Amino acid sequence: MAHTCNPSSLGGRDSLQLMPLKTFPAAIRVVIQSELNYSVILQWVVTMDPEPVLSWTFNGVPCGMGEKLFIRRLSREQLGTYMCIATNSKKQLVSEPVTISLPKPIMQPTEAESMEPDPTLSLSGGSAIGLLAAGILGAGALIAGMCFTIIQSLRYLYPSPPSTGQHPLSPHGAQSWLNKETEMKPTPPSGRVIATPEEPI
Numbered sequence: 001m002a003h004t005c006n007p008s009s010l011g012g013r014d015s016l017q018l019m020p021l022k023t024f025p026a027a028i029r030v031v032i033q034s035e036l037n038y039s040v041i042l043q044w045v046v047t048m049d050p051e052p053v054l055s056w057t058f059n060g061v062p063c064g065m066g067e068k069l070f071i072r073r074l075s076r077e078q079l080g081t082y083m084c085i086a087t088n089s090k091k092q093l094v095s096e097p098v099t100i101s102l103p104k105p106i107m108q109p110t111e112a113e114s115m116e117p118d119p120t121l122s123l124s125g126g127s128a129i130g131l132l133a134a135g136i137l138g139a140g141a142l143i144a145g146m147c148f149t150i151i152q153s154l155r156y157l158y159p160s161p162p163s164t165g166q167h168p169l170s171p172h173g174a175q176s177w178l179n180k181e182t183e184m185k186p187t188p189p190s191g192r193v194i195a196t197p198e199e200p201i
Contacts, residue, residue, distance in 0.1 A: 040071040052086035
């Protein structure tokens, strides 16, 4: 739809208003995003009386004349800001600046960005207390197992004497152990018989 400009409503020759342009592809917030080698069209759509002279600028430098500015194959050198200036015997109107740029690349989330929450940091108070209690019980069981192993080793190295009713560390108990070891000694190889005192009847 064409925009009609009424000169009487704009004041004198020095009064300027920014007019919208019709563009292809459509401009979003006065920015056109287009790939290279694609066509871009800018068109002046404001009607003025008398008919205006239309001139186009690219980054402030004149680049064309007429109602439409047709860029057939967009190149990097043509990326920038375009404006249209409409001038007749009564008024001069200027379009909004339209910038042509390349589409912004879509950032894909990487694996490093998608971090899983640390389960140790998300524990509630009850869970933390439960884990602490379990750790204490486990440590107690480990210590009890070590003590049991030490006691079993001591029993193996120092077997308990036969049940004689005497404490193994008492003098009578020690004498009994000595007598037992003496009886178990082998006969000397020389053939000598060692006499032992006879026990009184």
